[in-house]
Amino acid sequence: MTGQRRVLVVEDDITIAESVAARLRAEGFEVAVAHDGPSGVAFAASFLPDLVVLDVMLPGFDGLEVCRRIQASRSVPVLMLTARGDETDLLVGLAVGADDYLTKPFSMRELAARVHVLLRRVSRAVSSRSLELGDLLIDLASRRVSRSGVEAHLTPTEYDLLVFLAERPSAVQARERLLAEACGWHEGASSRTVDSHVKALRRKLGADLIRTVHGVGYALEVPR
Amino acid sequence: MTGQRRVLVVEDDITIAESVAARLRAEGFEVAVAHDGPSGVAFAASFLPDLVVLDVMLPGFDGLEVCRRIQASRSVPVLMLTARGDETDLLVGLAVGADDYLTKPFSMRELAARVHVLLRRVSRAVSSRSLELGDLLIDLASRRVSRSGVEAHLTPTEYDLLVFLAERPSAVQARERLLAEACGWHEGASSRTVDSHVKALRRKLGADLIRTVHGVGYALEVPR
DNA sequence: GCGGGTCTGCACACGATCTTCACAACTTGT
DNA sequence: ACAAGTTGTGAAGATCGTGTGCAGACCCGC
Numbered sequence: 001m002t003g004q005r006r007v008l009v010v011e012d013d014i015t016i017a018e019s020v021a022a023r024l025r026a027e028g029f030e031v032a033v034a035h036d037g038p039s040g041v042a043f044a045a046s047f048l049p050d051l052v053v054l055d056v057m058l059p060g061f062d063g064l065e066v067c068r069r070i071q072a073s074r075s076v077p078v079l080m081l082t083a084r085g086d087e088t089d090l091l092v093g094l095a096v097g098a099d100d101y102l103t104k105p106f107s108m109r110e111l112a113a114r115v116h117v118l119l120r121r122v123s124r125a126v127s128s129r130s131l132e133l134g135d136l137l138i139d140l141a142s143r144r145v146s147r148s149g150v151e152a153h154l155t156p157t158e159y160d161l162l163v164f165l166a167e168r169p170s171a172v173q174a175r176e177r178l179l180a181e182a183c184g185w186h187e188g189a190s191s192r193t194v195d196s197h198v199k200a201l202r203r204k205l206g207a208d209l210i211r212t213v214h215g216v217g218y219a220l221e222v223p224r
Numbered sequence: 225m226t227g228q229r230r231v232l233v234v235e236d237d238i239t240i241a242e243s244v245a246a247r248l249r250a251e252g253f254e255v256a257v258a259h260d261g262p263s264g265v266a267f268a269a270s271f272l273p274d275l276v277v278l279d280v281m282l283p284g285f286d287g288l289e290v291c292r293r294i295q296a297s298r299s300v301p302v303l304m305l306t307a308r309g310d311e312t313d314l315l316v317g318l319a320v321g322a323d324d325y326l327t328k329p330f331s332m333r334e335l336a337a338r339v340h341v342l343l344r345r346v347s348r349a350v351s352s353r354s355l356e357l358g359d360l361l362i363d364l365a366s367r368r369v370s371r372s373g374v375e376a377h378l379t380p381t382e383y384d385l386l387v388f389l390a391e392r393p394s395a396v397q398a399r400e401r402l403l404a405e406a407c408g409w410h411e412g413a414s415s416r417t418v419d420s421h422v423k424a425l426r427r428k429l430g431a432d433l434i435r436t437v438h439g440v441g442y443a444l445e446v447p448r
Numbered sequence: 449g450c451g452g453g454t455c456t457g458c459a460c461a462c463g464a465t466c467t468t469c470a471c472a473a474c475t476t477g478t
Numbered sequence: 479a480c481a482a483g484t485t486g487t488g489a490a491g492a493t494c495g496t497g498t499g500c501a502g503a504c505c506c507g508c
Contacts (some may be wrong), residue, residue, distance in 0.1 A: 439494085
């Protein structure tokens, strides 16, 4: 998830819609506003928001239907706005895929806080299985590695070696340790083998990534 | 959704956890048990349950946080276990994605009944749902698969293999895992069998769909 | 039993990867 | 600055993993 986060606000009350939009813009989001159900769904498809703030009461068809349709095409977190104490709407809303809700009246501060929480939740889900060190990104699930957005193709040994180092940033590891961990260990293996793999990693990811500690071994430096 | 339904039980009280697990196993479910929040989240990611039974009070971080994190990555029905009359927990629980709740103490019969209801509700929802990854479309109800609108005829094994991969987009899966999950596992099965099915999938759906990770296994890439 | 479709195992060829080696370049301590 | 030890480099052979085509086994409906 790179760049500015986009938020779609679907709310028929112009005053509320503008307040919400203004606050979210002040928080650094790119904001689009729709004032009825059908245009909300249309905006969701074209604007591709990272989050939707959705009023339950809407002209056209209501927020629940909007929620259903938005969720049907792709998974987007939805923050629902409900009238006070309207439990039925609330429950149905949660059932059709809303992730959180606010009852009117609400403060803009509270709204902003919830939006941040929701987006953090989502981005955590995405980044939970990856190692991120400066501009170096290692996706553990897909075993993909990129630096400054440029993907590098690593062989199995290179990848294992990198992950082992990346899990212990800046810590110096002896050749023997690296040999045993990354490459499978077998009798009479020359520790010079590690050099070859380090060399390959430097060639593919940049020479500054792995620091040589003379007489000891190697360490991965967090790049900036 | 093929084969046995999987249920994850997250509950720190060993006695309750074992009772629940035993009852659910007797009901024909495959059951995994976690005793704290972090391992619950980890299990949810690897065990990929069809339903989670979740205690609100947990060591590590609490059930609500577990619920949030589980829901953040994929949509799984959650049955929440709460102390009697704890309304706050209940409401927040529903807000973060729980689908039903039981207050302690509860009978195993009641638990089993609720689990069945939840799964029936979900399977109905699932049956109308489809897996959409870029231009790849998998209709789970009719077991139909198409790419860029062109339908492909897959054999049962190929279909199961594809769905298993598609449920974990870009995550690398070992041959052994694929063999066990998609094809039934049996002694002396050669993991090379997987190659044959992957080859068939590539022929029918395009070579770029499934990525080979040398020395590890295969991963499905979201096509663009 | 027969035919078609499907699953599985095998062998070969090819490509990718690992490891080693020799030599150059470098670092360190004296 | 020198020598000794350490690391970088490039290439080459050995090894391993994967793609492919094919054939037998298996299953199921007729």
